Amino acid sequence: MSLRGLPERLVAEVLYGLQARTQAGFHTSQTLLRNLLNRVRELELSTLTAVKPEELARGCRGFYNSLITFIHRAGKTPESERTKDVWDGAVFGHTGRLHFTELHQPWLREAVKEWAFTTLPQRRGRAMATVQDIVRAFALLSESLRLQREDRGEDLRALGQHDITTFLNRLAYLHHTEAISAHKWVVTCRYLRRNLAQLRSMGLTRPGRPLHGLPEDFALLTEDIPDEPEDTEAGRDLPLEVMRELCKHLPSLADYSRNGPEHQVATELLIDTGRRPHEICQLPLDCLAQDGDGQHELIYNNDKANRKGRRLPISQATAGVITRQQERVRAAFPHTPVAELVLLPTCLANPHGRKPIGPGWLSQCHREWVYSLPEFLVPTRVEVDGQLVTRNLPFDKSKIFLYAYRHTYCQRHADAGVEPDVLRDLMDHRRLDTTQAYYRVNAQRRRQAVDRVTTMQFDRHGNRIWRQAQTLLDTEHARRAIGEVQVPYGLCTEPSNVAAGGHDCPVRFRCVGCGHFRTDVSYLPDLEAYLADLLRNRERLAAFTSADDWAKAETMPSDEEITRVRRLVQRVRADLDGLTDEDRAQIQEAVTVVRRSRTVALGMPRVRQPLPDLRPDRTA
CATH class of the missing domain: 1.10.443.10 (Intergrase catalytic core)
Structure with missing residues (x-):
């Protein structure tokens, strides 16, 4: 590979670029390098930085851009980079670039640069992207000052709370015109409130610093941050x-x-x-x-x-x-x-x-x-x-x-x-x-699911509980909030147990034998698992010979309880099977929503549903 006839600076750039590429693990094709050098000789240039990418063959442009990237980073330090309006993240140990060009006021641009220089070493992961999001929030404030003040926001001593109010009104307008989302509206206010306070804590309002003279009331308050939009x-x-x-x-x-x-x-x-x-x-x-x-x-x-x-x-x-x-x-x-x-x-x-x-x-x-x-x-x-x-x-x-x-x-x-x-x-x-x-799960979706599931509600004997739609809407949700408590296999309306949050059951959670108990189709998996546990425990105790008869009698599940649970499971299953395919799909969807938000904490063993098997054919 001949470098004859090339200026000394250009030779140094090529050698340094090759060395940096090799250290970074890149392979370099002799053909690409030879073609690039021949083209530079034709153009009679003294430095690689003077080459325009469009003057090169298409196959050489990627290789040239790689060399130029490493050459531009030569000699760069964080101290030298902080004076620029576009920062190379590699100089700070990160990937990407940081742009301050949308900050129109010099005082604001210098203050945000000071903040970014301080915060970058403290951040991990997508540091440049996160800092750039905060800089964009400052850019929205900068644009508001530029458009809505006669001095374009250049005189920071003339700023005040009225400028913050004007900025908040502009954000509301941008959201109304769909220029920004509701989430960005909230996040922008949060970023500015926290980081304007941090700029002050960094001492940037002292004499000789970028924010010297900035009024104290130029700040966002907690009540200035809008509520986070409710997810659907x-x-x-x-x-x-x-x-x-x-x-x-x-x-x-x-x-x-x-x-x-x-x-x-x-x-x-x-x-x-x-x-x-x-x-x-x-x-x-x-x-x-x-x-x-x-x-x-x-x-x-x-x-x-x-x-x-x-x-x-x-x-x-x-x-x-x-x-x-x-x-x-x-x-x-x-x-x-x-x-x-x-x-x-x-x-x-x-x-x-x-x-x-x-x-x-x-x-x-x-x-x-x-x-x-x-x-x-x-x-x-x-x-x-x-x-x-x-x-x-x-x-x-x-x-x-x-x-x-x-x-x-x-x-x-x-x-x-x-x-x-x-x-x-x-x-x-x-x-x-x-x-x-x-x-x-949001309240509206949960309420719709409760309405649908509660239409298939049963008492302890397996009898269907029918309610009028208006009664359901007016009383069922109030009772759900204050007049009942969840138990492992349904709901309990016994007053003392409800008042104790489900921790004071008089019959020790023998729910199927209590008149205050009711259940619905969403508890069917729990009832089936409970029935299986009862049968399993009865067989195990029958084969256990090391306990006294009174101990076995106390812990042995009764035939009446097993019969009651079995009848209840069969009744719920029969009503579910009697639905049309469309109604059954709606009920299953509602059951998923209701079970998703269900919490039962009684200090008792819980029945946990297995995770759905996404790939049953896969083995270890």
């Missing part, structure tokens, strides 16, 4: 029918990945574990462990909360997916120490297997794969001729994205009866209300 869905989980179809077509995902099986494995782990995409992509090769009982656990890092070495219980089938991927990676990179390998290595600039695939690339391949699949038909409630009916309609594929698998994981476990505090630990959240946002 319980999280963003995917229906069971959609999940089964996705799992069935998972092998075809490899056709849309230029990285081998890694994208398929990553998607499968996202579905099985409910971790964030970044957490799955960053898994080390040695991420599989066993607890004291020999069960498998996934070891991962929660960078969002700065928690390292987190452990998540996983199934044998999921452990089998990880084990097979570990074998493939070890065979592909036999000379790299295991401690340095990642579970999902990228095929780009990664000769030693130390670099993982990126969440962005994974998301793009996943999106292309989803849109290539046939339509997903799911039961949907629609209105036809004034009547609500259930139809199988195509599911909106735009709702199928990587993070939706995390919502679906949470919803599956909530539907299976996992306790909220346990579910919080599974999701690796610090606060319970964060977890509840992944699976909550």
Whole structure:
């Protein structure tokens, strides 16, 4: 490769660019380099930065852009970058760029730069994207000052609370005209309230600093933040029918990945574990462990909360997916120490297997794969001729994205009866209300489900309880709130037990023998499981010979209780079987909603529903 005839600066740039590319793991084609050098000689340029991409052949442009990127970073430091209006994230140890160009007032631009320079070392994960969102919130404030003040917001000493009020009115107008969403309206106010206060705490209002002279009343108050819009869905989980179809077509995902099986494995782990995409992509090769009982656990890092070495219980089938991927990676990179390998290595600039695939690339391949699949038909409630009916309609594929698998994981476990505090630990959240946002059901949807389920309500004898619709609407929901308490297999209206929150049952939870007990179709799985437990316990006690007769008589389930529960189960099942297919589908949908929001805490063993098997054909 000849560099003869090229200026010394250009030679230095080429050599440095090649060295930086090699250190980053990129391969360089001799043909591309030779063609680039020949073209530079023809143009008689003294530096690579003077080359215009359109002057190069199409095949050389990507290679040239890579060289220029490394050359521009040469000699850059965070101190030198902070004076610019566009920051290169690589200088700060992050990916992406940070733009301050939409901040029109010099005082505001310099203050936000000071804040960004301080906060970047404290952030992890998508640091540049998160900081850019906050900068955009300041940009909306800057645009409001520029448009609605005669001095365009240049004189910060003239600002005050009236400018904040004007800005809030502008946000309301932008939301009304659909220029911004309700969520962005709320988030913008939250960002500005918190970070304007942080700018003051950083001492930026002192003499000689960018905000010197800014009035104290130029700030957002708590009451200035609008209420978060109420979601109309319980999280963003995917229906069971959609999940089964996705799992069935998972092998075809490899056709849309230029990285081998890694994208398929990553998607499968996202579905099985409910971790964030970044957490799955960053898994080390040695991420599989066993607890004291020999069960498998996934070891991962929660960078969002700065928690390292987190452990998540996983199934044998999921452990089998990880084990097979570990074998493939070890065979592909036999000379790299295991401690340095990642579970999902990228095929780009990664000769030693130390670099993982990126969440962005994974998301793009996943999106292309989803849109290539046939339509997903799911039961949907629609209105036809004034009547609500259930139809199988195509599911909106735009709702199928990587993070939706995390919502679906949470919803599956909530539907299976996992306790909220346990579910919080599974999701690796610090606060319970964060977890509840992944699976909550709004009041309107819950009320509609209660109305539908309560029409199939039974007393302890299995007799159907009929109520007029108006009576149901006026009294049933009030009684649900203050006049009854949930018990393991239905509802209890006994006053002392209701007052004690379900902890003072006079008959020790022999509900089927109490006149205050009633149940409905949503408790059918619990009743069936209870009947199976009674029969199992009776057989076990009958075969137990080491206890006195009085002890066995006290603990032996009575024949009357078994008969009563069996009759109740048969009665509920018979009424359910007597419905039309459409009515049965509506009842099942309502049951899912009601059970999703149900909590029973009596200090008793709970009947937990098994998780739906998305891939019954898969083995460990």
